[in-house]
Amino acid sequence: MANQNVLDALKVVTEALTVPxxxxxxxxxxxxxxxxxxxxxxxxxxxxxxxxxxxVIKLTRKxxxxxxxxxxxxxxxxxxxxxxxxxxxxxxxxxxxxxxKAFAKGTVVKVIGNGGGGTTHFYDIGALGTVERExxxxxxxxxxxxxxxxxxKTDLEVLTDAKLIDGKLYEKVDEKAAIGDYICYDxxxxxxLTAGKLYEVINLDAGDAIIExxxxxxxxxxxxxxFDVYKPVKNEAPPADDAFIEVNGLRxxxxxxxxxxxxxxxxxxxxxxxxxxxxxxxxALDFDGDGLIRDDDDCERYVDADRIQAIYRRALDEREESFxxxxxxxxxxxxxxxxxxxxxxxxxxxxxxxxxxxxxxCFSGAHTGFISANADGHxxxxxxxxxxxxxxxxxxxx
Numbered sequence: 001m002a003n004q005n006v007l008d009a010l011k012v013v014t015e016a017l018t019v020p021x022x023x024x025x026x027x028x029x030x031x032x033x034x035x036x037x038x039x040x041x042x043x044x045x046x047x048x049x050x051x052x053x054x055x056v057i058k059l060t061r062k063x064x065x066x067x068x069x070x071x072x073x074x075x076x077x078x079x080x081x082x083x084x085x086x087x088x089x090x091x092x093x094x095x096x097x098x099x100x101k102a103f104a105k106g107t108v109v110k111v112i113g114n115g116g117g118g119t120t121h122f123y124d125i126g127a128l129g130t131v132e133r134e135x136x137x138x139x140x141x142x143x144x145x146x147x148x149x150x151x152x153k154t155d156l157e158v159l160t161d162a163k164l165i166d167g168k169l170y171e172k173v174d175e176k177a178a179i180g181d182y183i184c185y186d187x188x189x190x191x192x193l194t195a196g197k198l199y200e201v202i203n204l205d206a207g208d209a210i211i212e213x214x215x216x217x218x219x220x221x222x223x224x225x226x227f228d229v230y231k232p233v234k235n236e237a238p239p240a241d242d243a244f245i246e247v248n249g250l251r252x253x254x255x256x257x258x259x260x261x262x263x264x265x266x267x268x269x270x271x272x273x274x275x276x277x278x279x280x281x282x283x284a285l286d287f288d289g290d291g292l293i294r295d296d297d298d299c300e301r302y303v304d305a306d307r308i309q310a311i312y313r314r315a316l317d318e319r320e321e322s323f324x325x326x327x328x329x330x331x332x333x334x335x336x337x338x339x340x341x342x343x344x345x346x347x348x349x350x351x352x353x354x355x356x357x358x359x360x361x362c363f364s365g366a367h368t369g370f371i372s373a374n375a376d377g378h379x380x381x382x383x384x385x386x387x388x389x390x391x392x393x394x395x396x397x398x
Contacts, residue, residue, distance in 0.1 A: 030082040032066050035059055040088040040097070041070070043080070050076040056088050056096035073097050075152055103140045103153060107131040108162040108169070111142075113155035121151045130164055163198060163230050170230035177201045177209040182230040183221070190224065192217070198230065245279060245312050252312035259291040259311050261327040268309040273297045279312070285327060322388040326395070331384050333370060336393030341382045345390060346372035349379060 028034070030041075036059070043055045051057055051072060057080070061069040067079045073096050088096075103109075108130055111123045121142075123129070129142040142151045161172035163182065170182055177183055182198045192213040193199075199211035208222040221227065244253045245264065252264055259265060263282045267274045273295040274280070280303070282291035290302040314320075320330045333339065337348045350371040370387075373379045 028087065030085055030087075032062065032064065032068070032082065035062070035068070035082065037062055040093045041085040042088045042092060043084065044086055045084050050078050051080065056092050057085075058097070075154060103131050103156075103158065105131055105133055108159040108164045109140075109142060109151075109156040110159055111151065111155060112157045113152075115152075115155070121149045121155070123149065123151065128159075128164055128167070128169055162233070165198060165230075169233040171233050172228050173231050175229060175231065176207065177204075177221075177229045178231070179204060180232070181209075183209055183211065183227040184230065185224070185227045187226075188224060193219070193224070242310075247279065247281075250314055252314050255311050255313045257311070258289050259285070259305070259308065260313065260324055261285060261291075262314060262324050262329065263291065264312040265291060265293070265303060266309045266312075267303065268307055273299070274301075274303070274307075277309070319388045322390070326389060326392045328389060328392065333384065333387070333389070334393050336396065337389060338391040338396070339372060339382070339387045340390050341387040344374055346374040346380070346382075348372045 035041075039059050041057055041059065043051050043053055043057065046053050051070070055072055057070040057072050059068055060071045060077070063069065066083075067081045069077055070080050071077045108128065111121075111125055111127045111129070114120055114123075114125070123142070131140050132143040132148055133140070140151060140153060140156070142149060142156070159169070159171075163170045163172075163184075165182060179201050181201045183201060184198050185193060185195050188195050190213075192215045194214060197214075199213070201209040201211060203210040203218075205220055205222070208220055208225070211219050211221065213219040242254065244251050246252070247264060255263075259282055261282055261284060264279045265282060266277055266279055268276070275296055278296075280293040280295075282293055284292035286292065286302050290304055291308075292300060292302050295301050314324075316324060316330075323330045323332060333348055333351060335348050335351060338345060339348060340346075348370050352370070369381055369383045371379055371381055
């Protein structure tokens with residue numbers, strides 16, 4: 001019995017020793033001397049401002065008081081007494097401010113609004129820029145080739161896997177690099193290459209990209225092919241629903257088929273000084289039937305059929321159609337053309353002629369008519385506006 005009593009006593013002592021000891025941890029008392037701008041906190045009780053119990057907020061301005069300025073993830077601001085707060089955990093910050101990392105320096109953004117969180121700016125909607133630095137929790141400083149300015153995050157769209165190069169947008173793609181693309185190494189152990197730097201592809205060798213390295217030497221990437229490829233983003237145009245357009249007061253109807261001289265076209269996406277949706281007049285065709293236009297720099301260039309969004313053609317009468325089908329402007333005649341007027345066909349012998357009703361004589365140097373000869377060789381004067389084109393001289397010489 002005595003041994004049993006000893007064992008029971010030992011058991012009681014052992015259990016007492018193994019019971020966890022509960023210690024009381026004194027909560028941190030926040031004061032103006034222990035907090036810093038940019039730190040995150042959690043509301044412990046409702047406040048007189050915009051914030052509610054449990055909200056995660058960021059200290060955005062210290063003013064030497066115990067109630068500095070805070071901002072939440074929506075961009076709302078208020079002054080909060082520090083004793084009503086505790087420090088936020090990293091997980092709480094990540095959940096409440098998911099865009100904290102999204103707006104890192106160098107991130108490409110597109111402007112989608114103005115006035116978010118009470119912050120206005122002078123950028124156009126759709127303008128592109130890069131994040132220069134994050135400022136208050138609801139704003140970032142966006143830099144472009146024009147200006148740098150504070151913009152609310154709610155007025156911005158983050159473009160992931162994108163780079164802004166000389167004002168043009170490039171996106172990361174899972175494709176082989178082509179001339180004009182850019183490549184970027186995440187990691188590289190070459191002294192003449194820099195990780196994170198963009199290098200333009202200036203040539204190809206057996207399909208491998210060639211770039212100019214940091215020493216201004218050509219570098220064949222076949223020996224270092226682990227890189228990301230960035231290609232220019234094609235700004236696809238919305239479908240063209242207009243049944244017709246007006247140019248200089250004349251109506252041009254939307255048509256299908258091959259492009260003709262005198263048509264107007266719109267491009268399906270931006271490329272080489274061609275603006276998506278803009279109307280360009282076609283004034284010549286190449287041997288493949290591609291239209292020759294003047295681009296935004298007033299330079300001649302041909303537009304492939306697969307890059308045309310819509311074709312617009314002037315509503316023509318039968319006479320006007322006789323010119324256009326041969327690639328001529330309406331009323332464009334040449335010496336040697338076969339023409340028809342009042343049901344009689346003839347060949348033009350002299351252009352820029354006029355007719356005197358008083359003398360019955362023809363005079364050169366005017367622009368109202370031409371002289372032509374019919375099948376029996378008889379010459380006569382004809383008003384340009386009364387004649388149609390039957391066969392151009394170019395076709396007759398083939």
